[in-house]
Amino acid sequence: MTYCLSMLLDTGLVFLSDSRTNAGVDHVSTFRKATVFEKPGDRVLVLQTAGNLAATQSVVTLLTEEIAMGKDQPSLMNCKTLHEAACLVGSALRRIHDRDGEALQKFGFDFNPALILGGQIAGEKPRLFNLYAAGNFIEATSDTTYFQIGESKYGKPIIDRVIRRTSSLNEAVKCALVSMDSTIRSNLSVGLPLDLVIVKRDQLRVARHMSIDSSNDYFRQISSGWSEALRQAFVQLPDHDWSQPRDA
Amino acid sequence: MTYCLSMLLDTGLVFLSDSRTNAGVDHVSTFRKATVFEKPGDRVLVLQTAGNLAATQSVVTLLTEEIAMGKDQPSLMNCKTLHEAACLVGSALRRIHDRDGEALQKFGFDFNPALILGGQIAGEKPRLFNLYAAGNFIEATSDTTYFQIGESKYGKPIIDRVIRRTSSLNEAVKCALVSMDSTIRSNLSVGLPLDLVIVKRDQLRVARHMSIDSSNDYFRQISSGWSEALRQAFVQLPDHDWSQPRDA
Known part of the structure; x- marks a missing residue:
């Protein structure tokens, strides 16, 4: 997973992904789930992938091949809007489904890729899309602050509580790291290193792209600090003595 | 869900369950998921159910009918050990699967009940079992502090962090309420009222069995207090300024 x-x-986009892939517990590997497509001054696009690695790798390969074909081939590097970019990704997904879907089904596997595409193209505001396995997609509106794919449940409560559109990029990164840390602790199939990409509004380039592993000081502070803070928060909640007579 | x-x-058992059932978003109802079987001084058993309500209700009905048949019929009220009780519940599950499994499959539904059975029978220590749809089960050992069924992921991180076998029953109830509150906030399919059952070691009866709804003062304190405590904990985590030059 x-x-x-x-x-x-309001001020940009934050992307955080883990790098663990598993096909059963015997086949655990490290694969990056984030790919950046960038032409500084013109566009920056970030694609995150979850689900069948064979499918999502093929999608990225198709998209990369389209770019390599040059300017006459519609691609992520020449499309005019992020909506068009989402259509290109959806189309690549459908081609892979056409190629692999039936065979997967015969072997009892679901075709289950899920993707997030976000970024900014010159002339537009930053946009964020969540693509489903069928190649269709939804776009984040003013009510939507985040999208998650993969093992999303463990790390959802903290985001719901602290992140708003007006949160700063630094707050968002902090929250994303807490959310990821909670997930890593509770689910073996999610693991370090992490890929962090920050895109600032109207910069049209990657502001920051880095790999975070267990030697990263800030992540270690967040991870141990959050454990301790949670325990403290729990202790400070009011106590109640339940050892009273039974109720009906 | x-x-x-x-x-x-070490000092007993805590059971907490929600009461929301949904078959699609159009069919949302309130059904209790916890059933208590008690003969004070001899035994106290608590059964929690998740998954197909039609199946789990039928399981409880079979178990109740066995009890009504009296002392010559093996039942939850006369079995000698909790392991035997788990076998009886598993057997009831299998009979319901024999009755309904094939028809469900024809309609494209999984037979997916999941159950927790815990309590204490005179002569034994308190025990806790997690039953799968196939009627097989696992028992909590000294390394296992808790079992969850249903929408378990949202509320797992806090339990992993604060509960140990040595935790008090009051701490456990507090943690269970925090875990449930996180789940209710992030997942529409889990809702109030809650069923709380507390069993104290060697009392061989229910110590406390109550329904908790939105008017319960302590749950309101936990719910609002935890929101605020989480936000405070988050604010107090170290900040980092990511607006530095880009990395490779």
Whole structure:
């Protein structure tokens, strides 16, 4: 499995993904789930992937091949809007489904890729899309602060509580790391290193792209600090003595 | 869906379950997921259920009918050990699967009940079992503090962090309520009122069995207090300024 999280804020976008892939517990590997497509000054697109690795790798390969074909081939590097970019990704997904879907079904596997595509193209505001296995997609509106794919449940409560569109990029990264840390602790199929990509509004380039592993000081502070803070918060909640006579 | 949680501690057992049932979003109802079988001084058993309500209700009905048949019929009220009780519940599950499994499959539905059975029978220590749809089961050992069924992921991180076998029953109830509150906030299919059952070691009766709804003062304190405490804990985590030059 995988956990990818992206947030759309007034000041830009934050993408965080893990790198663990497993096909059963015997086949655990490290694969990055985030791919950046960038032409500084013109566009920056970030694609996160979850689900069948064979399918999502093929999708990225198709998209990369389209770019390599040059300017006459519609691709992520020449499309005019992020909506068009989402259509291109959806189309690539459908081609892979056409190629692999039936065979997967014969072997009892679901075709279950899930993707997040976000970024900014010159002339547009930053946008964020969540693509389903069928190649259709939804776009984040002003009510939507984030999308998650993969093992999303463990790390959802903290995002619901602290992140708003007006949150700063630094707050968003902090929250994303807490959300990821909670997921890693409770689910073996999500693991380090993490890929962090930050896109600032109207910069039209990646502001920050880094790999975070267990030697990263800030992540260690967040991880141990959050454990301790949660325990403290729990202790400070009011206590109640339940050892009273039974009720009906 | 549903969320049921049970904890096995040195001093007893805590069971907490929600009461929301949904078959699609158009059919949302309130059904209790916890059933108590009690003969004070001899035994106290608590059964929590998740998954197909039609199946789990039928399981409870079969178990209740066996009890009504009296002392010559093996039942939850005359079995000698909790392991035997788990076998009886598993057997009831299998009979319902024999009755309904094929028809469900024809309609494209999974037979997916999940159950937790815990309590204490005179002569034994408190025990806790997690039963699968196939009627097989696992028992909590000294390394296992809790079992969850249903929508378990949202509320798992806090339990992993604060509950140990040595935790008090009051701490366990507090943690269970926090875990349930996180789940209710992030998942529409889990809702109030809650069923709380507390069993104290060697009392061989229910110590406390109550329904908790939105008017319950302590749950309101936990719910609002936890929101605020989480936000405070988040604010107090170290900040990092990511607006530095880009990395490779």
